[in-house]
Every structure is written in C-alpha cells, then in structure tokens.
Amino acid sequence: MELFIKLSQFLLSLSLLIILHELGHFIPAKLFKTRVEKFYLFFDVKFSLLKKKIGETEYGIGWLPLGGYVKISGMIDESMDKEQMALPPQPWEFRSKPAWQRLIIMLGGVTVNFILAFIIYIGMAFTYGDTYVAMQDMQDGLLIENPVLQKIGFQTGDKIIAIDGDKIVKFDNQINMKIVMGKEVLIERNGATQTLTMPADIVDQLTKEDKGHLVALRMPFVIGAVTPESPNSSLQPKDLILALNNQKIKYFDQAKTILEANKNKTISATVLRDHKEVPVSVAVNTDGKLGVQLGGLGMESLEQLGYYKVRKQEFGFLESIPVGIQKGKDQLVSYGKQLQMIFNPDTGAYKQVGGFKAIFDIFPSTWSWEIFWSLTALLSIMLGVMNLLPIPALDGGHVLFLLYEMVSGKKPSDKFLENAQMVGFVLLISLLLFANGNDIYKAIVGR
Incomplete structure (x- = not known):
C-alpha cells in the first residue's frame, strides 16, 4: 500500500506537470492558428495506450512515462519529420509564423510551469498558513551531530543567525539546503557570534558521510x-x-x-x-x-512542555499572494544555486544528480495534500528551469535560435536546426543516462 501511495503521488504530479507544460505550447499555437498534430501525455514510441483524434489534433497517452509532447506542424523537433520539412511552407505551419509568435509558443511551456508554482504557493499560504519555530526562541540551539559540520566547527547548541548575510528568522525544512549552498554561516554560541566558512566540496563530503540531516531540532528522550x-x-x-x-x-x-x-x-x-x-x-x-x-512528541506537546514556542501565521487571500510569490522566488533562486553547484566540478554536487527514482523517492509513503502540492510546485520550478537551458531539443535551445533570428534578422537553415536538434537529443539522452545511472549506483552501494 505504501508503494502504491508513493507511485500514485509521483504519477499524478508528473502527469499534471506534463499536461500543463504542453498546454503552455498548445494554447498559443492554436491562438496563432498553428496546426497541432499531436498532444500526448508520455511518449508513444511505436504505439500508444489511448488515442483519439479531435479535429486536426490527435490526443493520447503513451506507454513510456519519460515526459510528453505536442507535435506542431512545420517545426523541427524530436519527431525529426524531414518529409514534412522538405515540402513548401504552409500558412498553418510553425515555420511560417512571425518570429515573435514562434517565441511565444516556445516560451509557453515554461511560463505555465512558473505560473503554476506561484499559484500553488499562494494557495498553500492561504490554506495552510505558516507554522514554524523562530530561531530566537531556541534557548538551547540546534542538534548538530553531522561529522562533516562538526569538522567545519559547528556544535550542538549553536544557533544559525545568518547565511551569506541573510538573516535566518525561523527553523524550517529549507535550512539544511541553505547551509549546503552557503559560503559563510554566522552562528551564536554561548552568547557570542562567530563565522564559519563552508568548504566548496561540502556536497561531496556529505555524500561520503551519508549521515542524514545536517541540523535538526533537539528533541527530548521519549x-x-x-x-x-x-x-x-x-x-x-x-x-x-x-x-x-x-x-x-x-x-x-x-x-x-x-x-x-x-x-x-x-x-x-x-x-x-x-x-x-x-x-x-x-x-x-x-x-x-x-x-x-x-x-x-508532536509540536503541540513540545510547546506544552516548554521545549519550543510554535508560531502559526495565517493569511487571508490577498495576504497569501505576496507570501506565495516570495516563496516561489526563494525556491527559484535556490534551484538556480543548486544548478550552479552541479555544473561546478569542484563542489562534487554532480554526483548527487538523480533521475526518476530520485524524484519518486521524495514523495512520502502516506498521503498528504500539503506535501504533494509543495513537491509539485518545486518540481514545476525545476521543470521550467531545466527546459530553459540553452540546449537544442529543449525549449531553451529553440528560444536561443529564435532570439538570434530576431536580433540578426537571419533565420538558421533547416539543415542547421536538424543537426542542432540531433546534438541536443544526444546531450539529453546522455544526461538522462547519467542521472538514472546515479540512481542505480546509489541503490547498489547503498547511498
């Protein structure tokens, strides 16, 4: 049952993100009178599980759950439909549309991803509010038993005052990630403050130790x-x-x-x-x-016993909007920093890149709508950012070529775009194999 619950959340979240992303391409394409031949959830290699043609578009569900796609007429994409591209351009084709319309169509998917994430965070702020323990209320500091942090200079009882100059007001599930991505951490110990410098390869060191949480709330012996x-x-x-x-x-x-x-x-x-x-x-x-x-003990019991003061903020609908937008911005910036670490070999963060199993594992084995929507919003941001990378075959690659066309006034040749698409496809397959290979390696070695 636990496996079924995890799988259900994983597939529901993935399906929602794929459908909405592809709708982001589909809707402006239709608005600009561009023919969409296919709209698929998952890939229909050789065959599809379900399909139905409505008007000029075939809607379906493929059997390979690695994503989804819309096939737009007259566009060089993963279908590599060279026969169609060899024919004279037609008014309803992508290639016949003005560059600004093509740009909007290509940016539609990631735009929906970002908007969806912000809407979810706004809805969560309105529905769940914000429950946390303020750092200033921690009389006895945090639990820090990770040997890597202890080697850097952290000790149990420390309070985290600021990370890279940004004040830490509350203890929440983001604090560990902030520490990992930080360069300098200001702590308070026995009433005095000091700054600890984080090593560049902190992620690699933590991976080798594999000791779970970096910092946590100190808990009673129950x-x-x-x-x-x-x-x-x-x-x-x-x-x-x-x-x-x-x-x-x-x-x-x-x-x-x-x-x-x-x-x-x-x-x-x-x-x-x-x-x-x-x-x-x-x-x-x-x-x-x-x-x-x-x-x-639950947080309510801990508060009653005098361990922690639990603060609860509730937001009206209008109040939820800036709160949700700020949450989305924070997650976007955080993910951008994570990508920087991954692309910097000195950090060793690339060793922690995961594939579909890593995504599957972040979903809990018990159903929680709050956790589900939180993870879906985060994955939506990740999908949006990844698709914006300037790699041919991704939306970002198409956008890059369109911007070049708009600035230079010269459209890249179809042959160039076909070759670029093939290079991008090879890069994507390599990244996919690397990420999922990391999952397999961790499963074998137990990390």
Whole structure:
C-alpha cells in the first residue's frame, strides 16, 4: 500500500506537470492558428495506450512515462519529420509564423510551469498558513551531530543567525539546503557570534558521510516501545526521561553522553509519566543504550512542555499572494544555486544528480495534500528551469535560435536546426543516462 501511495503521488504530479507544460505550447499555437498534430501525455514510441483524434489534433497517452509532447506542424523537433520539412511552407505551419509568435509558443511551456508554482504557493499560504519555530526562541540551539559540520566547527547548541548575510528568522525544512549552498554561516554560541566558512566540496563530503540531516531540532528522550526481552521493563511507552544517574537532562543528545559513560551499569533515572515524576532504575547495555524504541512528541506537546514556542501565521487571500510569490522566488533562486553547484566540478554536487527514482523517492509513503502540492510546485520550478537551458531539443535551445533570428534578422537553415536538434537529443539522452545511472549506483552501494 505504501508503494502504491508513493507511485500514485509521483504519477499524478508528473502527469499534471506534463499536461500543463504542453498546454503552455498548445494554447498559443492554436491562438496563432498553428496546426497541432499531436498532444500526448508520455511518449508513444511505436504505439500508444489511448488515442483519439479531435479535429486536426490527435490526443493520447503513451506507454513510456519519460515526459510528453505536442507535435506542431512545420517545426523541427524530436519527431525529426524531414518529409514534412522538405515540402513548401504552409500558412498553418510553425515555420511560417512571425518570429515573435514562434517565441511565444516556445516560451509557453515554461511560463505555465512558473505560473503554476506561484499559484500553488499562494494557495498553500492561504490554506495552510505558516507554522514554524523562530530561531530566537531556541534557548538551547540546534542538534548538530553531522561529522562533516562538526569538522567545519559547528556544535550542538549553536544557533544559525545568518547565511551569506541573510538573516535566518525561523527553523524550517529549507535550512539544511541553505547551509549546503552557503559560503559563510554566522552562528551564536554561548552568547557570542562567530563565522564559519563552508568548504566548496561540502556536497561531496556529505555524500561520503551519508549521515542524514545536517541540523535538526533537539528533541527530548521519549520512550516509544519496550520490547518483552528488554531488561528495562520499569520503563513504559510515552515515558519522558528527565534525569539519568542523578543528572538532569532535557534532550536526547544529553542522555546519549551519560549512557555512553555508564555502559554495563544499572543507574537511576527519573521519568515523567502521566504528569508525575517517577523514579526508576535502568540497565545500560554494552552499546551504551537502554534497548528500547524511541518515541516522539508532536509540536503541540513540545510547546506544552516548554521545549519550543510554535508560531502559526495565517493569511487571508490577498495576504497569501505576496507570501506565495516570495516563496516561489526563494525556491527559484535556490534551484538556480543548486544548478550552479552541479555544473561546478569542484563542489562534487554532480554526483548527487538523480533521475526518476530520485524524484519518486521524495514523495512520502502516506498521503498528504500539503506535501504533494509543495513537491509539485518545486518540481514545476525545476521543470521550467531545466527546459530553459540553452540546449537544442529543449525549449531553451529553440528560444536561443529564435532570439538570434530576431536580433540578426537571419533565420538558421533547416539543415542547421536538424543537426542542432540531433546534438541536443544526444546531450539529453546522455544526461538522462547519467542521472538514472546515479540512481542505480546509489541503490547498489547503498547511498
């Protein structure tokens, strides 16, 4: 069932993005009276799963879920229809239209992608608001156990004040990415500030360590479950450990240090159970653990216990518009920086480029409309940016040649465009093989 839920979200998001992207080409093409021969979700190599011709356009669903396309008459595209291009130009063909109309048709797909992302972010701001923990409310700082960050100079208890001069107001799921893409991180430790410099190959170092989150909220030590064979039957699910070996603790990372120092010993403990403090004895095993499963607390419970102050902002419809637009701009800038890192060999970020499995893996195994729309908006931005790359066979390649034509007044020959399309196609296949090859490699080596 979990696999089905992930697959359903993946296919729904992918289908939505493909259809809307292709509509971005289809609608201006029709407005400019350009014939569209095919409109397909997924590729129909040799055959299609479904197809129906309405008017001059065949609509269908292909069997190969690697994207989708619209086939516009008189255009040199992935179909490489040389026979059509050898005939005299017709008024309804793409090549017969003014350059400015062709430019609008080619930019339509990415324009829809960006507009869709902004609309989603506006809708999410209006529907869900913004729930977060303010950095200034973190009395005891963040949990930082990643060895790569520790080597740079980070420590548990640090607060992140600013990254590359941009003030960090709240802790959210973007902070790890901001740290990775940053060059200088201003932290506060014990009331004093200092600047830590991030290495250029931080992504490569993190990949080799593969230690999960960079920074996280410090969490209390909550018992999730006690197995029958556990020597600590005095503990119960939902117990919150307040002290170990006569030392008060607030967070799990503090408990780990005490347990490590008391391996193979029985020590005293105090737990919060049903709102009462209860003394118990616990046995620490040879690994410095209690042999129990960890539990967790929701943000509401953490707030009630005094760990964090959870802030909630709600927005009216008009208020949601600038909030959503800012969110979209932030994601667009963030993805642009990620691409810069990928194309810079010194960062090693290219090793983390993923294909369809990487996209599939980001969807959760439980259905959440909030997460679904958030990921769909992000993927829409990624699709838009990737299609704008000046690579022949992508929208950006067509746009590049059209801009050259508009500036110089000279249209590239059909032969040149055919050769460029073939080069672009080879580049795209190479990138596709590289990205999905990375997925296979990570699956084999376990990273």
